[in-house]
């Protein structure tokens with residue numbers, strides 16, 4: 038297990054992505070793979086011209102970072118790649134303050150970089166669902182789901198006031214192994230929110246297991262498969278391979294990651310935080326491939342500007 042978790046060492050990272058030119062080549066290759074057509078004529082063929090790309094048909098030129106979360110960046114690509122490595126090489130991730138310290142950039146720059154990378158991860162993660170057919174024809178995993186309250190003032194009791202509501206789901210494979218996880222901010226723990234979460238995050242064939250919360254019955258509507266367990270105690274089980282063990286582990290890991298990287302997360306940014314957490318967790322067995330994976334997430338990300346980041350009001354599903 039240890040060996041599987043091993044990622045790219047700092048020395049390997051420096052060898053592969055230490056120079057601006059290497060980062061540019063890596064980003065361009067992945068953007069071309071993802072499909073980078075000319076904004077004017079739609080031509081898929083292009084040539085490189087410094088940090089810009091030119092269309093072979095109409096000669097329109099654009100930046101290799103255009104149209105993605107990197108739009109308008111003035112930072113060296115080597116700084117972006119260092120940020121990608123720093124943010125994806127540990128399970129907890131790192132705080133914007135720590136990122137700034139490591140990269141030698143100001144806090145606002147680090148925060149914005151952090152935000153854009155999390156947004157790219159979160160967007161990429163939203164393309165996937167949990168609870169699909171098993172790999173290699175194996176048995177499908179059970180999807181465990183539960184309600185989670187995040188944030189609010191610390192040490193202010195455990196009531197839901199001021200807290201962000203989240204639905205979390207985790208695949209439990211035979212033998213108790215954790216599969217993929219999905220988490221989303223919801224407007225409340227209502228049937229409508231549960232349905233919206235189900236449609237966004239779960240495969241149509243997913244078999245969902247929850248506790249007795251009434252709203253969770255919505256997991257079983259529209260011909261979906263759902264099992265409820267009315268548990269006497271909400272205490273998380275410490276026993277591997279028991280119901281909700283993997284889900285409780287995922288939620289505990291989330292809580293550890295938040296404590297390690299944030300004093301508080303505002304509700305507006307929680308969904309990107311959750312998406313980034315799930316993105317990292319779901320790739321934990323390919324730690325050495327995190328940088329190219331994050332490049333792919335950037336290559337398919339939507340354009341994000343300073344204005345949209347600060348102005349965007351977040352509306353939870355449900």
Ligand SMILES: [Zn+2]
Nearest residue numbers: 075078092095
């Ligand atoms: Zn063109």
